[in-house]
Amino acid sequence: MTTTPRTSHSPATVLVANRGEIALRIIRTLKRMGIGSVAVHTDADAGAPHTLAADLALRVDGYLDSGAIVAAALESGASMVHPGYGFLSENAGFARACAGAGLVFVGPPASAIEAMGDKIRAKDTVAAAGVPVLGGFAEKPGQPLDDDALLHAAAETGYPLLLKPSAGGGGKGMRAVHSPDDLVAAAAAARREALASFGDPTLLVERLVRRPRHIEVQVLADGHGNVVHLGERECSLQRRHQKVVEEAPSPLLTAAQREAMGGAAVAAARSCGYTGAGTVEFIAEASGGDGEPELSFSFLEMNTRLQVEHPVTEEVVAIRGGRGIDLVELQVRIALGDPLPFGQEDVSWQGHAVESRIYAEDADRGFLPTGGPVLALSEPSGARVDSGVAAGGEVTSAFDPMLAKVITWGPDRAEALRRMDAALGAYVLLGCVTNTAFLRRLLRHPRVAAGDLSTDLIETDPPEPAPGALPEHVYAAAALDHQLDLEPGGAGPSADRFATPDGWRMGGPAWTPWRLRAPRHDSAVVRVRRDGAAGAPGAYLVRVDDGAPVAATARRSADGSCLTVTHAGRTRTYARADDPATGHRWLGAGGTAWTLHEEPVAAALRDDDAAVDGTVRSPMPGTVLAVPVEVGQAVLAGTPLAVVEAMKMEHSVPSPFDGTVTGVAVRPGASVPMDAPLVTVEPVRAEPADAPPDPSVPTPATREEHTP
Template structure:
């Protein structure tokens, strides 16, 4: 990266990074470039994490939210500065003050600015006083929630649809969209519960909801000498669950005049709260041709994030200072925290090319983006011109529900937007992670949409397209055939095997027999695949899926076992592969499939999985509530348990009408993916059990 700062960083500093994952690795990369000593902290689960290995030293802390332990670690390590990253304590004013009291430089804004902008109600009042447009809305008084009647009256004045938000936090947690007065009270109660769990504060604010809005944010830098500049905007409209998954810079919507107007508003908001450091001012922008009743503005203050943002790399890729592209925002944070003045003005800032960032999440788009988990068995990250990967994982990393499901970011730069989108897609096609379900294939499908290519974006676009985009990630016949062939290769006899009949690969003195595999792809029904080796040709096979016709195939694993080459019916494919017991992972072109080998002779029932009345957890998490009891009569779709993951509530519902025959879930219980929570006996009576192996063979 280039730097607009003309002098060396003053002092020989040791910096403690009070974070984990990709952001800690990214901060440490800058510290190494600046020849500063980097100290990491880690929980017990992260003792061998990549950010720990990247640092010069590492100290254990009980929890990343334990401010006292982190300050104690910083002092023990001889640190003079603490960089909070983002999340955890990054926007905690008390932590910033505690750092100062301990003689440590907090790499962030003054505590007063954190408090002002960390409370959405105060933030909006501050922005309004600075002349920044706001959406019509209202807010509760902290510590005094509105009654249902007061809520209804205030909402009627603002108008529907209405968006409820926690005052104390972000990340989409606790947000509820209310379209009808009849839904307001229930939505407010749920929003308060989630806000209290995530942020310790149930205070809500509400604002008029903009249909199909765009989410555009502006990066600012401010020094302690009164200088504030903006580095342009980022388009963050591609989201799921109110959280961003694809960001780009610059926005395809903004003209130079509109960019200047929004930049001016962001600078005014920063000045109004006495900001110092790197920050982001976020705006809601109505779709082209639409307007918000009661106001003539074309952009509205949403909030200010008083920290480095996840999506900062796209700004680093395009922002140009006096003709040099590639400013390092972490370096800027360090220098501004040490009291340096900005060495450039707004007139020195321009932009070059286009950048796109795609977030790699441990989640399943086909199941509503629910978090996944598992051990990373194989990881291959892309590289090359115009491609950057910020990653916090390695092979062997255990991905759990204890932390945010974002694992890495793939960033692509090119001279124009079309080129950046192509380069991002190509990079995603080369990104392979096996052992934990991720959203890479979904991201590729999203980037390929004509709406995205045309820049016709909105915050609801991803959710609206999800069923169509997620369907392409299911394991098709080619993948299932490849999985069966890989399993078949695993049956080969070891060299020197004396009793050839003892090897269960279908070998016979005459013609080889069919080996029957029963395979279940994650999220799908089990499928029967039959494989038979060609006589005298151990690498050539016949494959039958279900009742289909035999198809000729060849298959071979790579020497290291990490690859599988398959030719099926004349079509050749190379897969990345990783296996753990009966679980097989195959990856190709950015997609990954988890396929489990089941009993080879006993078929599973062909009806939909929920027909057996089993209620299973759709993700790893913690049981928050169990509103039913054994013997209760329930209706299909009625909530049986509420599971919390990543501080968000997920109701788990009855699959059919019936009676709660068994209840295993209890509040506070930790559960894994697909854990049995309850069993509902269908109202029409129990279903016939699946046939046994003996029944099938007879």
């Protein structure tokens, strides 16, 4: 069965071949345009926000099953398919399959996807059009360079180098290499991740720019020969080569530099016969002393789709003086055959916009992916939030860790950043650790405030770390929250005043002790008692550990979702939720969320510095990719014991000390939760001074030989 593409003058229905926040964002525009929307979903997403938002939703086995998605489009009566970003958005075969079925693909032609989708071919194509490119070398598809050839080519290019998968983007598989000693191992890891992520291990190797800035230009091209650029976005704040914060315009570029970079982006789009919305990415280097810096830039890649960070462009672009555009609407109209409704001379820019990506990750543990239930969600009302999650949902390791995007606009950069700080402070998600508090610290970094950005800033000049100790007000609030459970009408098991352990006595109130622990923090004993002198309901005295008693009040909202506490003269309102799966209680305020669980008062404090038992556990929920050790094998501190992948991130789990592997609990392909046992290592025991050396244990000389 096939359908006939409709013109822009007849009704249309669009199937959105994606999920999460981008699917919702596309559906929102389609509804405003009066165009029908169809969602696809897996079993896990049957109740997801994007599934519920569409006019019709159809089940598929997976978002990468192009045949099933084309069949769903035909079944639904859709005439168009919008791929969003990720998944099949840059898959030329999918674009051809849509065209073959009579469906309009909302994106560029398959030939342009192929030309720009392979980094090696893309580099050759744009270089022929006069776009500047970086020096380097490339492997041929299916013919990886052997170690000697790789080392020779690298020596000719010169270190440092950046290894990149030719077939994909998003920072996946990229490795920086600073010396020949690291090259072979880094290339093997990059090929493995490239094969897993994109099905192609071919590598492109380029000169690594020191302190680079990542600047990209939004382009639009119609089917009538018109190509324009909409200015640039600064995307230099990255971790693991993936963007964290983006802004428009760049604080670096002058008007003349913007015109030069925009012209190069237009040339790149024309070189491959592009139509639709696309992004040309550049690596930029600024040099020079006082005054206007000199700028050199080189082509990085072209993304033949909508970008995650497209909202900042939408917020600042002004067409004939009217601020704000909708790139999804323009994509759809171009796909329907309409010409661009404006030319380059009609484009200007107003104000400044910033976007922060909310990730399910623990920034204080090396940005490891997290997960869990969305017990409660509070989003800022004074900012644009493109979100893909809702309370009651679940964050799993099956998809990318990005949950939402917060976007703010201001008349200038300083005001946009101020509004972003306020918006992040109002964003609270309970049940899953996110990077929101880290984002606030990052945006307060002096270099970020000054616009002195580079892609290695987070790695080499990180923002202030999170406080080492949990704030006293959080322990106090958690104890008061538990105390409210014991009040008459609370969650306590009994209304009998003599049977309720809340410290009530005939002669007056007594202290009720609570021992509370938060992950990676010492436990605290918090004592609470009613403040008889205050005489007001909800009035207490609180002592955290051995501190002095502090007057406090506490009350919950009618629905129990908020806790308002006055402690040490300051009033704070916390979002609160209980996780029925673990029994842990979550509190959140100011963009930070904490999970605190009650421990028996008589329980011994855990000594986090005690000798470990040798059980090495998974630092995140995910899938085991490799276990390169076996029982009986001698290992050194730092030796990889297992490789775990989650949310498109590969993490090597090292041995904590020299020793011998005594147990392997998992096999490649196994799904593991966080803290699941992986490998057990028996540490090397100290030998008596006169004892002969054990030949099975690596000697110091052997360790030196294996030290990178």
